[in-house]
Amino acid sequence: MIALLRYQAAILLRSHRWIFPLILYGLLVAVSDEGAVPLAGGLDWSAAMLVPAVALLTRSMVTAEPAAARAVVAAACGPARAQVAALATALGAGVVLGLGGACFELLASQRPPGHALATTLGGGLAVAVVCLLVGSAAGAVCNFPVLRHPGVTLLSTVTAVVIALVAGISPAAAALKHTGTGLAAGAGPHWPGLVPSAAAACLLASTWAVSALAAARRG
């Protein structure tokens, strides 16, 4: 699996497929920062913007290999494992983006004093993790090989990202809302909440399974 991840990471880096998601994420994070917002709000925004960024990274990764190269890797390692490696590589790149976003917010936002900083940062990163999982799930289930037509995959990815950020049933939206209300109340730890976290993990596992199974079936 390590060799597979290394191979996929090399494809991501060398193919420059990371550039568009990086620019998009950078713009989205930077544009929110009109004047100095409180750190908690900034972290929530940069976490939310991870959803489209990771969905696009996932879309890039699952279409990076030509079919023949994919078949060769599938014969060597199994088609499902190869697919999971591609998804995991996109998720890993999303983690890097998320850390970058958090660093930016630390520098640019109004930091709360003392121990509140650690709590705020921890809560913000936890929300970012939920958003990463949801973004990866959206990317996995809306793209190759689950859906195949390029137009359909792009439209469905955008739709899934919007739903993930605004619909009440989305773990990402729930996590963001949870911290949002915490902020508004001005009290309590700003954690994403147990239910959205667990739901995001389940969503990720099920969508990756669907994607891996589709890869194994369709070859």
Added chain:
Amino acid sequence: MHHFVTFRMRLPTFAGINSGPLRRVRVGYASRVRLEAVGKRYGARQPWVVRDVSLDVGPGRLVRVSGRNGSGKSTLLKVAAGVCLPSAGRVTGRPRVGYVPERFPGGLPFSAREYLLHMARLHGLRGAAGGRAVDEWLERLGAADYAGAPLRSLSKGMCQKVAIAQALLPRPGLLVLDEAWTGLDQAARETLDAAITERVADGAISLFVDHDPARLAGRASQRWQLDGAGRVTVAEGDNPGSANTAPESTAPEATDPETTAHEDTDPEGTAREDTAYESTAYEDTASPRVVVIEVAGLEAGSLATVGGLPGVLSCDGPAVRVLAGYSDDVLRALLAGDGVHVASVRPETGPPDTGAPDRAAADRAADTGAADRAAQR
């Protein structure tokens, strides 16, 4: 009695081979690949591409897969190689797989060598071993000058060489080739033929599709014919030019001059045989990897039992073809049977039923023989 003496005289030669470098190659190759009621269709409402295919292929088999365009050859190969799951049934016993796809367009952001290094790692070849295997195969296929060139810039033939190199470098136990010869120059085709023969002699299974019926003519030990409705019929032997599926013996018949020589009671003839064989064995270790054991008195009921022993390639009564590494075990099993006499044991001097044994031998000599001799120096 004479026959038994002949056998005793020859045994040390084989014992010497079994303790040699050949012992290494049988690891991982002993498995039989089984397709059990395999069916494949690309979607629940799509027609079956292959259907209800049950096949069992043992080590050391070279299988020609034939059928007209669209009959499901590529799909069958993909399912066998594990590129995709069957829609019905299952495939078991698959060893390490090398797969050469129909077309390999490159398109990855690597140089040829970088790509092959990644593939070596995926196959479990780490560090210097992977690098050596990659360089060796680039060299053998005549692609060493393009090792640093980006895959995107390579010609079709050069890309095909990269695809072949990635399949061969892990020494796969199952080698699946889907029209792998397309776009190759003559030298690379011959290298590929030799490499396949070498893998099969090492005990690997190889399945191949090629539209040229002369491809590996005489070397295939089995043919899978797809009928266009997704069904497969199996024919022993290799008669690619005809649709006739009558089985052909895979073992040399009694008319083979080799066999006749063994039945000669002249002890000098026997001695010449041994000498010839030993020189082959130690100068070119790639050659004598298949051993033919000739037996008398083997009952029809025991044929299947003997055929199921590890390393046995075929068993048609008077002749049992067995991988060299397994010959001792198979001999022991044969001698344990009542009324079974071992008439002779000898190396197979060429692929069975081949029309051009000289060419095959030349291929092998040019192939591993040269490498082995170089290593011995």
